[in-house]
Amino acid sequence: MTRLPALAAAFAPHGELAAALLPHAFAGNDGSHDASHLMRVWKNAQRIQAEEGGDSRQLAAAVLLHDCVAVEKNSPRRAEASRLAAEKAWQVLDGLGWRTLDISAVAHAILTHSFSANIPPETLEAKILQDADRLDAIGMVGAARCFYIAGRMGSGLYDPLDPLAEARPLDDKAFAIDHFETKLFRLADGFQTKAGRRLAVEREARLRSVLAMLVDEI
Structure with a gap:
């Protein structure tokens, strides 16, 4: 990873930790789950943590490692992705000599961040990570990621005869904009922190604008 020092610096004040964890992060x-995603989630987490509090070092580790195991969106094991990532994070942090209590906190945050896992976060750090990650799934970036993933999965943008699924079942495996209704618009109601909920209102409004503009053009 030739740009490691520059990438690590983006996770200030935990640049040294980032340099140690980034080789394990991808x-x-x-x-849609690359270095730019981690940097955006970290910025979101910092904004929330500045208002809500929490352990910044644990949060940085959780952000850096929350997607360290890849399971494709269309895989039958998708719901296991966060558990697998939490297990890998435990091994990585243990190898760096972290205390078991801190490792457990990071692993819990990673385990519970996933929408697919459907496990409630219990700690402040876990709630912040979940909110920070979900903020990146809505808004303009969320729309871009949705279309990118649809392309990876071989889906169409929309059903040409019924774009908004007014007379057919929603099918986000076949059509990208169906995913707005099946998941993305549902995320805004599940934010865990006050700061996260406020940011989610802004991001969801942008996401709805993207859909409205697309529907107007088609």
């Missing part, structure tokens, strides 16, 4: 070649 799996596969998914452009």
Whole structure:
């Protein structure tokens, strides 16, 4: 990873930790879960943590490792992705000499961040990670990631005869914009922190604008 020092610096004030964890942070070649995603989630987490509090070092580790195991969106094992990532994170942090209590906190945050896992976060750090990650799934970036993933999965943008599924079942495996209704618009109601909920209102409004503009053009 030739740009490691520059990438690590983006996770200030935990640049040294980032340099140690970034080599373990990625799996596969998914452009929706790459270095730019981690940097955005970290920025979101910092904004929330500045208002809500929490352990910044644990949060940085959780952000850096939350997607360290790749399971494709269409895989039958998708719901296991966060558990597998938490297990890998435990091994990585243990190898760096972290205390068991801190490792457990990071692993819990990673385990519970996933929408697919459907496990409630119990700690402040876990709630912040979940909110920070979900903020990146809505808004303009969320729309871009949705279309990117649809392309990876071989889905169409929309049903040409019934774009908004007014007379057919929603099918986000076949059509990208169906995913707005099946998942993305549902995320805004599940934010865990006050700061996260406020940011989610802004992001969801942008996401709805993207859909409205697309529907107007088609």
